[in-house]
Amino acid sequence: MENLTLEKFEEAASLVKNVTLPTKLEYSESLSSRTGGRIYLKPENMQYTGAYKVRGAYYKTATLSREQRERGLITASAGNHAQGVAYAAKKFNCRATIVMPTVTPLIKINRTKSYGAEIVLHGDVYDDAYEYAVKLAEEQGLTFIHPFDDLAVAAGQGTIAMEIVQELPTVDYILVPVGGGGLITGVSTLAKMLNPKIKVVGVEPANAASMTAALKNGGPVTLPSADTIADGTAVKRIGSKIFPYCKENIYKMLTVEDNQLIDAFLDMVENHKMIVENSGLLSVAALDQLDLKGKKAVAILSGGNMDVITMASVVQHGLIQKNRIFTVSVLLPDKAGELVKVASSIAGAGGNVIKLEHNQFVSINRNASVELRITMEAYGTQHKDSILKALREDGYDPEVVDTKLY
Numbered sequence: 001m002e003n004l005t006l007e008k009f010e011e012a013a014s015l016v017k018n019v020t021l022p023t024k025l026e027y028s029e030s031l032s033s034r035t036g037g038r039i040y041l042k043p044e045n046m047q048y049t050g051a052y053k054v055r056g057a058y059y060k061t062a063t064l065s066r067e068q069r070e071r072g073l074i075t076a077s078a079g080n081h082a083q084g085v086a087y088a089a090k091k092f093n094c095r096a097t098i099v100m101p102t103v104t105p106l107i108k109i110n111r112t113k114s115y116g117a118e119i120v121l122h123g124d125v126y127d128d129a130y131e132y133a134v135k136l137a138e139e140q141g142l143t144f145i146h147p148f149d150d151l152a153v154a155a156g157q158g159t160i161a162m163e164i165v166q167e168l169p170t171v172d173y174i175l176v177p178v179g180g181g182g183l184i185t186g187v188s189t190l191a192k193m194l195n196p197k198i199k200v201v202g203v204e205p206a207n208a209a210s211m212t213a214a215l216k217n218g219g220p221v222t223l224p225s226a227d228t229i230a231d232g233t234a235v236k237r238i239g240s241k242i243f244p245y246c247k248e249n250i251y252k253m254l255t256v257e258d259n260q261l262i263d264a265f266l267d268m269v270e271n272h273k274m275i276v277e278n279s280g281l282l283s284v285a286a287l288d289q290l291d292l293k294g295k296k297a298v299a300i301l302s303g304g305n306m307d308v309i310t311m312a313s314v315v316q317h318g319l320i321q322k323n324r325i326f327t328v329s330v331l332l333p334d335k336a337g338e339l340v341k342v343a344s345s346i347a348g349a350g351g352n353v354i355k356l357e358h359n360q361f362v363s364i365n366r367n368a369s370v371e372l373r374i375t376m377e378a379y380g381t382q383h384k385d386s387i388l389k390a391l392r393e394d395g396y397d398p399e400v401v402d403t404k405l406y
Contacts, residue, residue: 012059013159019058030271037292045304049083057084059156069094074142076133079108081147086117099133107307148182149239158186173297175283178202179233185242188249199251203282205230206255232279260285266318277306323381328398331369349390352377
């Protein structure tokens with residue numbers, strides 16, 4: 001494919017219907033209220049493979065010759081493109097080898113295996129896996145399906161923009177998670193073709209902002225590292241083939257800190273009843289950085305493949321971050337009834353104790369003072385402050401300390 005044309009996008013849109021579910025826009029009351037705009041979610045986390053990546057992988061595979069498919073497919077991926085290629089290979093009845101970073105969540109590895117692909121774990125980040133996959137492709141004569149630096153792949157991903165515009169023709173902003181750049185290449189290019197007034201905003205992890213660096217530099221650059229909990233977008237260098245389209249069509253790039261993704265995860269679970277992986281939440285986490293008052297915006301939720309251990313960790317950190325779980329240290333005399341007094345003080349303020357640690361050896365004179373570490377639940381910062389106030393009023397001097405639930 002020499003360039004991205006409307007005809008190619010239309011062809012891709014027709015073909016990807018064979019492997020995608022209709023992910024209708026979902027209006028978010030809570031996000032709209034918070035931003036002053038009309039915010040919609042594009043839930044690509046609800047696709048068969050748990051992410052949008054199946055679009056580009058399937059369309060690319062469809063454009064290959066029979067001989068190219070029969071040689072077998074290979075790719076490198078942190079998980080979602082892996083599932084897309086594996087699923088496409090299954091549909092076309094050909095072999096697939098997937099090279100994944102060693103830190104890839106287990107759920108992504110197992111789901112990729114479930115489609116019949118051979119899994120090879122190599123390297124700490126996508127870039128390491130990519131180099132090894134290219135080497136295997138050359139050695140074994142396999143057909144390499146690039147996860148983002150391929151115009152056919154980008155055309156497949158861009159079909160999301162066609163669906164958004166068909167459903168919401170007057171959309172003002174589309175926010176897109178960015179890793180290597182394939183998704184935003186397709187979405188921004190097609191959106192501009194369909195309506196030049198649409199502003200497509202890319203969002204990256206602050207510690208893996210390879211597109212931001214490329215746009216500032218005038219071309220792709222390699223970051224020294226890509227350290228982020230958004231593993232699906234931990235890419236140190238964006239694609240060179242797609243860069244001209246990004247430079248031409250992206251309205252703005254934004255970055256998001258990991259702690260903002262943790263907040264967004266809790267919001268998505270509690271207010272929208274959806275599981276969205278950290279990379280897929282970049283678009284939601286960046287909404288507050290734009291002036292959306294009176295505007296219509298769509299945040300693409302790019303994927304939902306998250307293992308339960310990661311979920312548990314994110315929820316724990318999120319509750320602590322929002323002051324809904326916190327720990328205090330108080331000193332009290334080592335005599336009968338003191339624990340009851342502290343518990344009564346907390347209960348009177350509406351706190352709920354979930355963990356206690358009693359240390360008799362904090363002082364040489366334990367009759368004068370022992371340490372009690374109390375981990376408790378609260379409704380948020382204001383409630384936490386009221387509990388601390390109650391403890392002080394009852395004669396204690398609570399010190400907030402690091403919370404460790406396990």
